[in-house]
Every structure is written in structure tokens, then in C-alpha cells.
Amino acid sequence: MLLRVLASQLSPAGSRARLSILIYHRVLAQPDALLSAEPDAAAFRWQLQVLSSLFTVLPLSEAVERLAKGTLPARAACITFDDGYADNATVALPILKELGLPATFFIATGYLDGGLMFNDRILETLRRVPEGAIEWPDLGLDHRLIGGDQDRKQIAAELIQGLKHLEPSERQARAQAIAERSPTPLPKDLMMTREQVKHLAAAGMTIGGHTHAHPILARTPDAQARAEIAGGRETLEHLLGEPVHLFAYPNGKPEQDYDHRHVTMVREAGFAASVSTAWGVSTSSSDPYQLARFTPWDQTPGRFALRLVRNLLTSRGAHEV
Structure with missing residues (x-):
């Protein structure tokens, strides 16, 4: 070859x-x-x-x-x-x-x-958020529309990038605050x-x-x-x-x-x-x-x-x- x-x-x-x-x-x-x-x-x-x-x-x-x-x-x-x-x-x-x-x-x-890494808390939360408008002004997300998985990926990527370089305890706290918006429990496996x-x-x-x-x-x-x-x-x-x-x-x-x-x-x-x-x-x-x-x-x-x-x-x- x-x-x-x-x-x-x-x-x-x-x-x-x-x-x-x-x-x-x-x-x-x-x-x-x-x-x-x-x-x-x-x-x-x-x-x-x-x-x-x-x-x-x-x-x-x-x-x-x-x-x-x-x-x-x-x-x-x-x-x-x-x-x-x-x-x-x-x-x-x-x-x-x-x-x-x-x-x-x-x-x-x-x-x-x-355990669940901070990025997975965010991604798995967005996976569970239903389609439609979301208003999360405290996270810098105003008037965002989820029309499918591509929107979920984009919003998750923005949130992950914003948290990635924070001190670990603050990063986890903010990721947990996002996770609390999930309509169903996040995975534990x-x-x-x-x-x-x-x-x-x-x-x-x-x-x-x-x-x-x-x-x-x-x-x-x-x-x-x-x-x-x-x-x-x-x-x-x-x-x-x-x-x-x-x-x-x-x-x-x-x-x-x-x-x-x-x-x-x-x-x-x-x-x-x-x-x-x-x-x-x-x-x-x-x-x-x-x-x-x-x-x-x-x-x-x-x-x-x-x-x-x-x-x-x-x-x-x-x-x-």
C-alpha cells in the first residue's frame, strides 16, 4: 500500500x-x-x-x-x-x-x-428540553428557539464554552443550575x-x-x-x-x-x-x-x-x- x-x-x-x-x-x-x-x-x-x-x-x-x-x-x-x-x-x-x-x-x-462532567450536564439538559422557545436570561439566552437537535447542539456548545475555563467548583455549580432546568432526570451511568x-x-x-x-x-x-x-x-x-x-x-x-x-x-x-x-x-x-x-x-x-x-x-x- x-x-x-x-x-x-x-x-x-x-x-x-x-x-x-x-x-x-x-x-x-x-x-x-x-x-x-x-x-x-x-x-x-x-x-x-x-x-x-x-x-x-x-x-x-x-x-x-x-x-x-x-x-x-x-x-x-x-x-x-x-x-x-x-x-x-x-x-x-x-x-x-x-x-x-x-x-x-x-x-x-x-x-x-x-458522576457527570459539567459539559455532559449541559448537553444532557439540552437533550431533554422540548422544542420551542426558551428564555434563560440569567444564562445569557434570551428568545432562543429550539427547533431540533442542531439548535440543541449550538446552545450547548455556547454554554460549555462559557463555563469551560472557570474554577472547578464554580463551573460545577453553574452546570448544576443549568441541569435543574431539565424536565427529566439526567443519566447517572x-x-x-x-x-x-x-x-x-x-x-x-x-x-x-x-x-x-x-x-x-x-x-x-x-x-x-x-x-x-x-x-x-x-x-x-x-x-x-x-x-x-x-x-x-x-x-x-x-x-x-x-x-x-x-x-x-x-x-x-x-x-x-x-x-x-x-x-x-x-x-x-x-x-x-x-x-x-x-x-x-x-x-x-x-x-x-x-x-x-x-x-x-x-x-x-x-x-x-
Whole structure:
């Protein structure tokens, strides 16, 4: 295959290797008009089939170690999930096992066993609001009309963007105020249970830290940020009975969502490596505490494959991320 040959040239084995790390959040059992950016099970399966046909998929912990040693195979890639959604265990895991592929799951521990992230409170509230006019002046929404799911998505996106960078307790309080406008109860099973996290680990998957409450670290006081980073790790290690070596920065944009202070905190907390959401691939010169990741969003196998290969052209060095 031409793309495989090109990928081998762009990402050879050894010291010149380039590590591709994919980001997922959810894998839906069925398509969802309000979550059109998230793959369903059928799309996830073909995406992984394309990935494994072009790349050598490794556990992230092994890939990080081999990247540092200069022993990565050609076209090395890893699969990661952020946040800890239950469908990671119920939908994604069976497909990963079917295809024999490893993945790393970064868990925000504060939402285990019935929690709901602020963005889901908002989205699930809008899902339940009936069509017609809404008047929420205290939220900056005057004379808005819901005529279908596209309107729900647009309003939810506006509200989420407005709350995303608030301090965690204020963000949750405002999201809860929105949730109270839902005409029916919000779901309590969107996030994993502790047993599901243990099931992932028992299935050979890697579990990583993602803080406790998923704050934007750059907007969080240093003492609280340090507690979030270390506390999430401690919860997971107590749950699993084994060390947790990998971390993912919430939201993950360098110098926007986290900065050099938080890189130091992650290192001092005992993690061996961490990942950002800076687009591109990592090389032997990349900071192991700021590894690049990306999300191919294309909806057809051919375009998805091309995106995977094109991403190899964007490398992140030690001081670029």
C-alpha cells in the first residue's frame, strides 16, 4: 500500500521514529445526533482496522520507553481515551480485544460511580428540553428557539464554552443550575464505575491519571492543581493495587490549559510521562512530559488513513510543545 510505504519513510524505525498518539473520548453504541463528533461502534472498528493496517500499535508505556531509547518500530502508534466514559468499557473494549489492540485510558476519578462532567450536564439538559422557545436570561439566552437537535447542539456548545475555563467548583455549580432546568432526570451511568476501571486493567489495558475533577490547571491555584494531579493518581493506585505511570493534562493545550508549573507537578507526583493535546507526533527530542496527540476526524476510511499519514509531517520537539 502506497500510504504504508510513505508512512514508513516519514516514521522509520529507530532514532528517527515518530510516535503517533490518537485521542478518543467516547465510542457510542449507536450514532447520536448530539454527539456527531464521537464515533459509534461501527466507525470505531473500521478506524482501528485502518490504523492497524498502516501502523504498529503499541501500549503507550512501552512506546514512551522505546521512544527514549531509540528502539521504536516504524510507524509506531498508540490509542488513548480521556475522561473515563462508561462506553469505553462497554463498547470500545470489546472491539479493542477483538482486534488485539492495546489502549490507555486516562480517568478523571471524581466522576466514577455515577458522576457527570459539567459539559455532559449541559448537553444532557439540552437533550431533554422540548422544542420551542426558551428564555434563560440569567444564562445569557434570551428568545432562543429550539427547533431540533442542531439548535440543541449550538446552545450547548455556547454554554460549555462559557463555563469551560472557570474554577472547578464554580463551573460545577453553574452546570448544576443549568441541569435543574431539565424536565427529566439526567443519566447517572455515563461515566465508568470503579469495577469497570478494574475490568479494563484486567483486560490488559493501561490506566492513567487525568486529575480528580478535570480542572483547567492553568486556572487553578497551584496547591489545588498539585492535589488534583496527585490525588487522582492515588485514587487509581489504591483501586488497582499497582502504580500508575502515565498522565493526561485536562483539555491539554500547552500554555493555555497548563504550563511549565504543571509539567513540574506531574513529574514530582511520580508520573513517568504525560500527554497533551498539541497536534502532531513526538520524536526522541520531545519532552516526555508533553507528548503530542491528535484526533483524526474524517468520516471515510480513505480520508482517515490519509490524515494519519499527513499527521506524521508535524513533529513536536523538546521546546515546541
